[in-house]
Amino acid sequence: MTLNLVPFVSVDAMMRLVHRIGIETVLRDLTAEIEADFRRWPEFDKTPRIASHSDVGVIELMPTSDGQTYGFKYVNGHPSNMKRGLQTVTAFGLLADVATGYPVLLSEMTILTALRTAATxxxxxxxxxxxxxxxxxxxxxxxxxxxxxxxxxxxxxxxxxxxxxxxxxxxxxxxxxxxxxxxxxxxxxxxxxxxxxxxxxxxxxxxxxxxxxxxxxxxxxxxxxxxxxxxxxxxxxxxxxxxxxxxxxxxxxxxxxxxxxxxxxxxxxxxxxxxxxxxxxxxxxxxxxxxxxxxxxxFAIEDFAALRYVLARLPETGLGQMLDMIADPDDPRDLYGMLMRAA
Amino acid sequence: MTLNLVPFVSVDAMMRLVHRIGIETVLRDLTAEIEADFRRWPEFDKTPRIASHSDVGVIELMPTSDGQTYGFKYVNGHPSNMKRGLQTVTAFGLLADVATGYPVLLSEMTILTALRTAATxxxxxxxxxxxxxxxxxxxxxxxxxxxxxxxxxxxxxxxxxxxxxxxxxxxxxxxxxxxxxxxxxxxxxxxxxxxxxxxxxxxxxxxxxxxxxxxxxxxxxxxxxxxxxxxxxxxxxxxxxxxxxxxxxxxxxxxxxxxxxxxxxxxxxxxxxxxxxxxxxxxxxxxxxxxxxxxxxxFAIEDFAALRYVLARLPETGLGQMLDMIADPDDPRDLYGMLMRAA
The missing domain is CATH 3.40.50.720 (NAD(P)-binding Rossmann-like Domain)
Structure with missing residues (x-):
């Protein structure tokens, strides 16, 4: 059982993935994935993203689900960041299995958002x-x-x-x-x-x-x-x-x-x-x-499509780093016992 | 500049943190932190959590912000998981700097949720x-x-x-x-x-x-x-x-x-x-x-308080693993140049 481990695609891994496949191929692939998901649009749970605004910017969560897979993106927008040497937009995202709620992918999405926005x-x-x-x-x-x-x-x-x-x-x-x-x-x-x-x-x-x-x-x-x-x-x-x-x-x-x-x-x-x-x-x-x-x-469905594309590429590229993210005791009711035995 | 690196508290690190401090002390500390945040309740942005329901369970996002720090938790609830040897509830969470939108902590929260729920x-x-x-x-x-x-x-x-x-x-x-x-x-x-x-x-x-x-x-x-x-x-x-x-x-x-x-x-x-x-x-x-x-x-404020407690303990415990999560080009407008130079 490795359900406790979630593959993580770092910024470095995302860059290597793009170079291994080729950026124009990635853009064409993402366009095809996003188009396929737009074609089945009614199948998705949809909600306007959940925004937390401040004087200088916004932090947003963008969830969606097709009933099989759940995805969300965290993304900020801070126009004044640039003057401080920071990115206006940074992002990361996650996919999870709807049947269990367990995450199956965590990924950087600053680069992936730039790619999926352009593809869209x-x-x-x-x-x-x-x-x-x-x-x-x-x-x-x-x-x-x-x-x-x-x-x-x-x-x-x-x-x-x-x-x-x-x-x-x-x-x-x-x-x-x-x-x-x-x-x-x-x-x-x-x-x-x-x-x-x-x-x-x-x-x-x-x-x-x-x-x-x-x-x-x-x-x-x-x-x-x-x-x-x-x-x-x-x-x-x-x-x-x-x-x-x-x-x-x-x-x-x-x-x-x-x-x-x-x-x-x-x-x-x-x-x-x-x-x-x-x-x-x-x-x-x-x-x-x-x-x-x-x-x-x-919109969230674009991120969902992009994350699924990245997840599908992991076996062939070997670029996921496994994160110990989910507590997974042998007896699921014995979370406390797992914690105590770790001592 | 290490803004691209976000400290990650794994399940294993969380268990070590609890043992280093002592679980009853952690529970008392969390109670004090949550109580302090409840006392300043009107300062927080509050919204009901954003739930995605399926036949077998729910996946939720729980954001809040006090204007300085933003936090959210991802959490699922799948009662039937237990029969499959899985946790009913798993969770992870994030803190970010409201001024820049940059994440400052990613943490497992299956154990932390159990602790904060009990403390509350x-x-x-x-x-x-x-x-x-x-x-x-x-x-x-x-x-x-x-x-x-x-x-x-x-x-x-x-x-x-x-x-x-x-x-x-x-x-x-x-x-x-x-x-x-x-x-x-x-x-x-x-x-x-x-x-x-x-x-x-x-x-x-x-x-x-x-x-x-x-x-x-x-x-x-x-x-x-x-x-x-x-x-x-x-x-x-x-x-x-x-x-x-x-x-x-x-x-x-x-x-x-x-x-x-x-x-x-x-x-x-x-x-x-x-x-x-x-x-x-x-x-x-x-x-x-x-x-x-x-x-x-x-409620999200309990998670916010718990995540801030964990973040504050990282320097003394050294338990954060640095994740390359945020693309951080030297020139913030040159994300593409950073990607190309990585080749």
Whole structure:
């Protein structure tokens, strides 16, 4: 019996796993896993994530279950962390067996969240972006930026990425990291320059307040907007008129109403859940001049899919470190006896 | 910088910590810590725990924060686990720094939950039990039983414990473990025999359905009931008439209405939160013939206090194992660069 031992995937192990498989393969695999779980969306227990807000950030728990496996992620969002040399977003997650409640995987998820967020963005664009769109504006060049660019290359055939950040050092970092990726990388001095010729606009900025990263004039007909950065009450990126022109697609709408761009709109404003498009229950893009918006905030099912992918890779990669996490006395009623005999 | 490393307290480390300090000292310390946090109850963010129910059990997340430190516990409850040789309840928990969102402690909590639950029960009895009560009926002799008996000895001066379980093997196990504890241990064949002369009645059974562990006739005037096992929707232990005779004390009432004995009552039935008694805002026991009931379901603040106690002991005990849990690139915006350089 080794039920007391739970495999743990450290940051180092996650990096080795990504390199062993190859990052573009990982992104494609994650897209396929997330898409498969979106297709069976009604099977999942769903709840808006449980947020604990403070003046400087938020700590959230994101649980879900498909009746067989339970998963949750712990994730924080602290925009001011960056100035202190810390990550804005860090995360870890867990899977457990619903039948017993025993954990089966503990994993770092800072890197995995970056990968699954990018995979989800690219998956949505696959269903919503205009046909043949191969140029993307990428506004916000922080920790998530390169993952977005690579996922769109691997899943959507992106060829050109146009980078802009209010801090040119971030754009330089991003451009440097994407050199040799196979993408044509354009360093832009303004958001207006970044959107030139882009069929897809990704916004992924971190400030925790109502910002206007895109105003209405900047969004031409036919564009797909991948809105990633607005993911918290009071944190939005898009001018409201854009939302009235766009057809809006969400992950789990009750959560998006609280956290997404649509917190700016009437709570009855019509939206379509992305899983409905993937499952063939609702149309995605219906005409070339339509503005589509994926109002992404990140949902627990994406983490669930990503954690299951990691768990399935452990036997072949041997990267789990076994943690003595679960007390497992020989007689389950004799927890106290186990404790006393340990003396 | 070692912010990427999070100290982990394994099951083995927790057992060594308990033995190094001594279990009765740990129980007394935990009671003091929990009492101190109950006294400052209004400072905490509180929410009913987030439960994911299945046919066979429940998996729950229990978060709270005092504005400085955030904590949560993962805990399952699977009554049928015992038949499969598994623990009914397993748990682990985490503390994080609210200012940054970075975790500062990961710990096993199967043992720690047993300790904190017992400490909380004894704390409540200290405020509510009849003066001089030194004999307790302990109905349900599973994994939690010995911890309850020891906590009442350490905190309330218990001298005699009267054991009963529907399975005599459980009672034998409990009696064997308590031999040499300094308690007079009486092996009872019925619940009626167990309650004879007991000023305190503790019920701590595990079945997930409406049971009647105590009926009205069994509860004499002046008794304090410590109801521990009813802690889930549909899971109660006490006959409803007892609830109408008793003055009822709760942890966090919105959660107890869902999970506790009082789920059997009108949602407006008056109850007193235990913290109000401890903080001097409400009376506890007011007369010797009063029946008091601590309708215990377990609340996040108890886990928070217990985790903080463990974290504070780590420097002196050296028992934390450092886990590489948080990705921490030199440039916080360069998560991708860190990943690529790891190749």
């Amino acid at each position: 963005s690219a998956m949505a664009a696959k269903w919503l972006a205009p046909a043949g769109a191969d140029c993307m504006a990428l506004i916000g060049n922080g920790a998530q930026a390169e993952f977005q660019a690579l996922a769109f290359r691997a899943i959507c055939g992106l060829r050109e990425v146009r980078l802009y950040d209010i801090d040119p050092a971030a754009t330089e970092k991003c451009a440097r990291n994407l050199a040799g990726s196979g993408l044509k990388v354009i360093f832009c001095r303004t958001a207006e320059e970044a959107i030139l010729g882009a069929g897809i606009i990704t916004t992924v900025t971190a400030d925790k307040n109502h910002a206007t990263i895109l105003n209405d004039n900047m969004v031409g007909n036919g564009v797909h907007i991948n809105g990633v950065g607005g993911d918290c009450p009071g944190k939005t990126e898009l001018a409201q008129p854009i939302l009235h022109r766009a057809d809006i697609f969400t992950e789990y709408t009750p959560q998006t109403r609280i956290e997404g761009e649509i917190q700016q709109l009437d709570p009855n404003h019509p939206v379509t859940e992305l899983w409905e498009v993937i499952a063939g229950r609702a149309p995605g893009r219906t005409h070339p001049t339509q503005v589509t918006l994926f109002d992404s905030v990140g | 029960s004894a704390m409540a009895a200290k405020w509510l039990a009849p003066a001089g009560a030194d004999c307790m009926a302990l109905i349900g002799n599973g994994a939690q039983a010995e911890f309850q008996a020891l906590a009442f000895r350490a905190i309330c001066g218990l001298r005699e414990v009267r054991l009963y379980d529907i399975d005599p093997a459980a009672t034998e196990k409990c009696a064997r473990n308590l031999a040499g504890s300094g308690l007079k241990v009486i092996f009872c064949r019925t619940a009626e025999e167990a309650i004879l002369g007991a000023g305190i009645i503790t019920t701590v059974t595990a079945d997930k359905n409406h049971a009647t562990i105590l009926n009205d006739n069994m509860v004499g005037n002046g008794v304090h009931i410590n109801g521990v096992g009813g802690d889930c929707p549909g899971k109660t232990e006490l006959a409803q008439p007892i609830l109408h005779r008793a003055d009822i004390f709760t942890e966090y009432t919105p959660q107890t209405r869902i999970e506790g004995e009082i789920q059997q009552l009108d949602p407006n039935h008056p109850v007193t939160e235990l913290w109000e008694v401890i903080a001097g805002r409400a009376p506890g026991r007011t007369h010797p013939t009063q029946v008091t009931l601590f309708d215990s379901v377990g």
